[in-house]
Amino acid sequence: MTHRLSLAALLGTLLAAPAIAGTGSDVFQRLDRDRDGVVSRAEFRAFRLAMFDRIDTDADGLVTAGEIEAARGSLPADRGIWSQDADGDDRLSPTEYVSRMRGFDRADRNRDGAVSAAEFSAAARYLAALKH
Ligand SMILES: [Ca+2]
Ligand SMILES: [Ca+2]
Ligand SMILES: [Ca+2]
Numbered sequence: 001m002t003h004r005l006s007l008a009a010l011l012g013t014l015l016a017a018p019a020i021a022g023t024g025s026d027v028f029q030r031l032d033r034d035r036d037g038v039v040s041r042a043e044f045r046a047f048r049l050a051m052f053d054r055i056d057t058d059a060d061g062l063v064t065a066g067e068i069e070a071a072r073g074s075l076p077a078d079r080g081i082w083s084q085d086a087d088g089d090d091r092l093s094p095t096e097y098v099s100r101m102r103g104f105d106r107a108d109r110n111r112d113g114a115v116s117a118a119e120f121s122a123a124a125r126y127l128a129a130l131k132h
Contacts, residue, residue, distance in 0.1 A: 038114035
């Protein structure tokens with residue numbers, strides 16, 4: 001169980017949307033805002049920031065452990081997220097929240113700084129397999 005969760009967390013940050021199921025191709029299209037067929041770091045960052053806003057339910061611009069806990073279930077486990085709390089105040093600012101994008105880095109297999117549809121669906125399949 002623990003093992004499965006930690007593996008899921010590797011890709012969870014990339015595939016963090018309740019609608020994700022199957023191939024995730026509709027999610028890819030949402031991520032690829034400029035429709036150039038790949039998801040850039042900037043596009044992924046925008047997606048992470050949108051997620052941040054969803055977690056920040058009291059809209060004070062900071063995410064607390066309680067807010068992350070409340071979002072669990074609709075969001076994948078984001079293990080190690082607190083290592084991004086650079087100022088150690090037990091709250092994550094948007095900057096801290098997007099300071100590392102492990103899901104993106106893992107999905108970008110050929111390290112060209114963009115996630116192609118093929119890379120994305122491979123990552124989605126990998127995550128889906130973990131859930132079964
Ligand atoms: Ca794009
Ligand atoms: Ca908050
Ligand atoms: Ca902080």
